[in-house]
Amino acid sequence: MADDSRFRVRYRLLADNPQDADQRALGIALEQTVEIPGDIVPKGYISDEIVGQIESVRHLGGNTYEAEISYSPDSAGDEIIQLINVIFGNSSIQQNIRVTGFEPGRVIRERFAGPRFGIEGVRARSGRGRGGLISPVIKPQGSSVRQLADIAYRCTLGGADIIKDDHGLANQTMAPFGERVKAVSAAVAEANARSGGSALYFVNVTGHTGSPVDEAFQAREAGAGGLLLMPGLMGFGVVQALSRDPSFDLPIMTHPSFTGPFVLTPETGVSHAIMYGVFQRLAGSDISVFPNVGGRFGFSVEECLSIAEACRASDGIGRPMMPSPGGGMSVERAGDMVSMYGEDVVFLLGGSLLRAGEAIGEAVRAMRDAVDSIAA
Incomplete structure (x- = not known):
């Protein structure tokens, strides 16, 4: 009977023959744990428990094999950084190894709470009980604080559920972090009061002070939602730290910047579902942003659906989270997108909205109406 306390990782390997595949799997099991040759692994607890255990190696066809390796939760502790380090630390630097599956096991499920808010919590905070959520992105970089606040105000009046900072808005002199957070938070609050809405402003935190956690609390105090x-740039540890802090009670959205090299090469890295679904939930994100099919980044329908499934899977870590496809969304494509993703999704609206100019609120309303009419 399999030990349900251990977590399991599936790796897709390229190997010349079954013997080579077995040796590659053994190399991963050692590399990801003790990082020493097998003949000098200390006997007892380390060899029996800590070293990865090869559960199976099977031939998928051609020179492709799949290895399943189980690991002791003791090797990961309760840190997201160390857990990912065990899943695919040093082996990520080797060629022709790709992570394609992860089973957390009983102990990791107990240690990692996952999203604090998840789908139900985000819906409760945004006041949108059903249907896809609409999230325009305030941009472009180089805009003034006043310009960004005006865009946020108009979009909120138009029926947006989430007003999202563009991930390129950091602490530049054109719109410094502190000023931007206060002004946009105030604009969203004013528009909510006028419209009776509950739109949330999601602030981009980059750690410009050296402490992203402190900046997150500053954003909260300034009125961020x-x-x-x-x-991909600041590490999953920051996400985990905030999602676990009982005094930080805001939902978290994670952005895919800098993660492309992990998923784009089929022979290496990790699967799209692992990167944008599993890892985000483990860290405690409530909404995972990823490039939408039909946009400029080239993700396929299958890859996008696998991400959405991992975000919302009932057997995932903690509460199901919201997938958030970005790019390729328009009134004309609303039907296809709702059919593809269903209701529990955050649709990002980016640069195309800016073409509406001062009528950007009406453009958001048109998208809101299109999504609602299809879901009805």
Whole structure:
């Protein structure tokens, strides 16, 4: 009977023959744990428990194999950084190895709470009980604080559920972090009061002070309704720290910047579902942004659907989270997108909205109406 306390990782390997595949799997099991040759691994607890255990190696066809390796939760502790380090630390630097699956096991499920808010919590905060959420992005970089606040105000009046900072808005002199957070938060609050809405402003935190956690609390005090983080640049540890802090009670959205090299090469890295679904939920993100099919980044329908499934899977870590496809969304494509993703999704609206100029609020309303009419 399999030990349900251990977590399991599936790796797709390229190997010349079954013997080579077995040796590659053994190399991963050692590399990801003790990082020493097998003949000098200390006997007892380390060899029996800590070293990765090869559960199976099977031939998928051609020179492709799949290895399943189980690991002790003791090797990961309760840190997201160390857990990912065990899943695919040093082996990520080797060629022709790709992570395609992850089973957390009983102990990791107990140690990692996952999203604090998840789908139900985000809906409760945004006041949108059903249907896809609409999230325009305030941009472009170079805009003044006043210009960004005006865009946020108009979009909120138009029926947006989430006003998201563009991930390129940091602490530039054109719109410094502190000023931007206060002004946009105030604009969204004013528009909510006027319209009776509950739109949330998600602030981009980059750690410009050296402490992204402190900046997150500054944003909260200034009136932010949520947070945007880039774990590909700042690490998943920041996401985990904030999602676990009982005094930080805002939902977290994670952005895919800098993560492309992990998923784009089929022979290496990790699957799209692992990067934008599993890892985000493990860290405690509530909304995971990823490039939408039909946009400028080239993700396929299958890849996007696998991400959405991992975000919302009932057997994932903690509460199901909201997938958030960005790019390729328009009134004309609303039907296809709702059919593809269903209701529990955050649709990002980017640069195309800016073409509406001062009528940007009406453009958001048109998108809101299109999504609602299809879901009805």
